[in-house]
Amino acid sequence: xxxxxxxxxxxxxxxxxxxxxxxxxxxxxxxxxxxxxxxxxxxxxxxxxxxxxxxxxxxxxxxxxxxxxxxxxxxxxxxxxxxxxxxxxxxxxxxxxxxxxxxxxxxxxxxxxxxxxxxxxxxxxxxxxxxxxxxxxxxxxxxxxxxxxxxxxxxxxxxxxxxxxxxxxxxxxxxxxxxxxxxxxxxxxxxxxxxxxxxxxxxxxxxxxxxxxxxxxxxxxxxxxxxxxxxxxxxxxxxxxxxxxxxxxxxxxxxxxxxxxxxxxxxxxxxxxxxxxxxxxxxxxxxxxxxxxxxxxxxxxxxxxxxxxxxxxxxxxxxxxxxxxxxxxxxxx
Amino acid sequence: xxxxxxxxxxxxxxxxxxxxxxxxxxxxxxxxxxxxxxxxxxxxxxxxxxxxxxxxxxxxxxxxxxxxxxxxxxxxxxxxxxxxxxxxxxxxxxxxxxxxxxxxxxxxxxxxxxxxxxxxxxxxxxxxxxxxxxxxxxxxxxxxxxxxxxxxxxxxxxxxxxxxxxxxxxxxxxxxxxxxxxxxxxxxxxxxxxxxxxxxxxxxxxxxxxxxxxxxxxxxxxxxxxxxxxxxxxxxxxxxxxxxxxxxxxxxxxxxxxxxxxxxxxxxxxxxxxxxxxxxxxxxxxxxxxxxxxxxxxxxxxxxxxxxxxxxxxxxxxxxxxxxxxxxxxxxx
DNA sequence: CTGAAAGCGCTTACAG
DNA sequence: CTGAAAGCGCTTACAG
Numbered sequence: 001x002x003x004x005x006x007x008x009x010x011x012x013x014x015x016x017x018x019x020x021x022x023x024x025x026x027x028x029x030x031x032x033x034x035x036x037x038x039x040x041x042x043x044x045x046x047x048x049x050x051x052x053x054x055x056x057x058x059x060x061x062x063x064x065x066x067x068x069x070x071x072x073x074x075x076x077x078x079x080x081x082x083x084x085x086x087x088x089x090x091x092x093x094x095x096x097x098x099x100x101x102x103x104x105x106x107x108x109x110x111x112x113x114x115x116x117x118x119x120x121x122x123x124x125x126x127x128x129x130x131x132x133x134x135x136x137x138x139x140x141x142x143x144x145x146x147x148x149x150x151x152x153x154x155x156x157x158x159x160x161x162x163x164x165x166x167x168x169x170x171x172x173x174x175x176x177x178x179x180x181x182x183x184x185x186x187x188x189x190x191x192x193x194x195x196x197x198x199x200x201x202x203x204x205x206x207x208x209x210x211x212x213x214x215x216x217x218x219x220x221x222x223x224x225x226x227x228x229x230x231x232x233x234x235x236x237x238x239x240x241x242x243x244x245x246x247x248x249x250x251x252x253x254x255x256x257x258x259x260x261x262x263x264x265x266x267x268x269x270x271x272x273x274x275x276x277x278x279x280x281x282x283x284x285x286x287x288x289x290x291x292x293x294x295x296x297x298x299x300x301x302x303x304x305x306x307x308x309x310x311x312x313x314x315x316x317x318x319x320x321x322x323x324x325x326x327x328x329x330x331x332x333x
Numbered sequence: 334x335x336x337x338x339x340x341x342x343x344x345x346x347x348x349x350x351x352x353x354x355x356x357x358x359x360x361x362x363x364x365x366x367x368x369x370x371x372x373x374x375x376x377x378x379x380x381x382x383x384x385x386x387x388x389x390x391x392x393x394x395x396x397x398x399x400x401x402x403x404x405x406x407x408x409x410x411x412x413x414x415x416x417x418x419x420x421x422x423x424x425x426x427x428x429x430x431x432x433x434x435x436x437x438x439x440x441x442x443x444x445x446x447x448x449x450x451x452x453x454x455x456x457x458x459x460x461x462x463x464x465x466x467x468x469x470x471x472x473x474x475x476x477x478x479x480x481x482x483x484x485x486x487x488x489x490x491x492x493x494x495x496x497x498x499x500x501x502x503x504x505x506x507x508x509x510x511x512x513x514x515x516x517x518x519x520x521x522x523x524x525x526x527x528x529x530x531x532x533x534x535x536x537x538x539x540x541x542x543x544x545x546x547x548x549x550x551x552x553x554x555x556x557x558x559x560x561x562x563x564x565x566x567x568x569x570x571x572x573x574x575x576x577x578x579x580x581x582x583x584x585x586x587x588x589x590x591x592x593x594x595x596x597x598x599x600x601x602x603x604x605x606x607x608x609x610x611x612x613x614x615x616x617x618x619x620x621x622x623x624x625x626x627x628x629x630x631x632x633x634x635x636x637x638x639x640x641x642x643x644x645x646x647x648x649x650x651x652x653x654x655x656x657x658x659x660x661x662x663x664x665x666x
Numbered sequence: 667c668t669g670a671a672a673g674c675g676c677t678t679a680c681a682g
Numbered sequence: 683c684t685g686a687a688a689g690c691g692c693t694t695a696c697a698g
Contacts, residue, residue, distance in 0.1 A: 043448065044448070045445070045448035048385075048450055048451040049381075049382045052381075053380070053386050058382060083433075086433065090441075095445075095451065096431075097430055098430075100415075108423075112428075115378035
C-alpha cells in the first residue's frame, strides 16, 4: 500500500495524492474530496522514512534531559515538562524522542542527534554550565531551544519563567500586606534562577522605597536544610516576612521560625517559589509562586517549530508569567 | 556528505562502503581498514531515513506506557523500567520512542505505530484488560512484547517476574523461621499479579503441609488503606505472620498490628512485595521481595530484538527471578 | 490545477 | 570480494 495504489484508486497521479496529504492548496475541491475518501477508506498513512528522505524533514524532535532517570522522576518538575512537550508535539504533528543523560551514552547521543538526520530539532532542559551538547549544537547551527535560561548567558534561544518579575510580585504582595522588614533566602549563588529571583526581591523593595539591609538577605541552596540554616541567621535581624526562592527552602524556614517560638504569619509571613505539591499541605499552607511548567514545555516546542518553519535569525527568548498562589502563610486573611 | 563521498575518498564503490558500515563479512580486510579510516576521519553517519527506506527497518522501538505522565512519575517502578529499556536499546543499537497514554492521543498513536512505518516493534507496559492497542497489534501481527503477564491470558509474548515462586519463597522463609499461622493479604482480585502471588502463598503452605485457613486470607487492593483493613480482619484469626502482596499493603498491615498492641516481629512477622524505597525505612524495616525492574525492561528489549531478527514463531515468555530482601520485620535476627 | 520525472541516500540482489 | 544498477516510497520543481 503506497501512494501509487491510492493514486490509481482515486484516478489521479501520485503527485496529486501527495498534494492532498500535505494540504497543498493547489488541488481542485472535487479531486481533493475523492482522494480523501480513498485515504479514509484505506486508512492509508504515508511511509515516514520515504517522506523524510524526500523532504529532508523527519518531523521528529529530540527532548534531552541531562539527568539520570532516577533523579528525573523524583522531581515533579520534569513530568509536567515532558507532558507539555509531548502535548505540543502532538499539536504540531511532531514525534518526540526522549533522551536522558546516562553518561555512557552521551557522546553517542550527540553524534546521533547531529549526524544521522533522524532528529530535526532539539529541546534541552536545564543545561549544565559546560554542556558539550549545547556547544556541538551551536557549532553545527542545529536548531534547538533551551528550557530555562542558560547560566553563562550564551546566546541561545530559550524559554523560561519570568523569575525577576515573579519574585518582585511576591515581595510586593508582602509589602501590600503591611510588611516592612522583608527578608529573602536566595537560591544557589551564581545560578541564573537564584540571581533573577534576588533581583526581583530588590526591585520589589525599591519600588516601595524600602532600604535593602544586608542582615535581611541570606544565602540558600534550594534545599530545605539550607533554608533552615538561612532562616536561623535571618531571625537575628527580626524580619516580619521572608521570601524564599524555593518551596523547599521555605519549608526549612518555616521550621526555623516555629522553633524560635514565633507564629506564621502573625510574626513572620512566608512566601515560597515553585508551588510543589507539598506547599498546599504545609502548616500553615504556603503562599508561593506557581510556575506554568507544562506551558513551558509547550512554549519550547512552539518556538522550535517556528524556527524550523521560518528559520528565525536571532535566538528568540520567551518568558512566561507565573501565578501567585495565596494561602495562609503570608497572612492575607 | 553521503555514501558516494566516502566511496570516492576511499577509492571504492558505494556498495562497499555500505558493506563496511553494516559489518558485512564480504570485504577484504585492507579495504575495510581504508574505508573505516575515512569514516572515522569524516565522522560520517549514514542517513537514517534513507537506510530505513532501503532496508525496511528503522531500528526504532516504541515504548508504550498506558498511564498519564503524572501517575507515571509517582511510581518508582516506571523510571526503572524506562531505564532498563533505554539501556538495552542502546546495547542493541535501537532508538526508543516513548508514548504515554494521554487519552486524546491514543487512537492517533495506534495508527501512527501501525501504519507509518516509523516503529519496528513495540514494548507495552502494564496493559489494561481490554487494551485496543494490543488487539490492533495482534491483528496486524505487529512485533511487540508486553511487560507483565496479560490478565486475560491472551496469547502474547511477555516478560514478567516469577510472582508465583517469589511469593512461595517469601512464605517458605516465614515457615523456616518457625511461623505456622501465616496469613496473606492478596492483591486486587482478578489481576494476574494478585492471583499469582496468592498461588505462591498456597504452594508455600502446601509444601510444609500446613492447612490453608479461610480466616488467614484477606482481600487487599494494593493500597495501604486496603492493607490496613485486611489486617484488622486477619487479626481475629491470630496469625503469627503475614505475607502482603505489596509493600503498600504491608505498610497498612504494620499499622493495624501496632494499633492492636502487638509487636513486629515477635508477635506477628511481616513480609511485603516490591521493595519500594520506603520499605527499608519502615519501623521495623520491611522484609520484602525485590523485583528486578530494570532487568525486566532489558529482557523485554532482548526478546523483541530476537523476534525482529529471527522472526520467532510462538509467542515467547520470559520469567525473571526475584530476590528476598531480609530485614527485621520477619524476625530473622 | 495536474502529471511525468528526477531525486532524496541508502541497501541489496545480481553478475562477475 | 566488488561494482553497476534497481528500487525503497515519497516530494517537488518543471512544464503544461
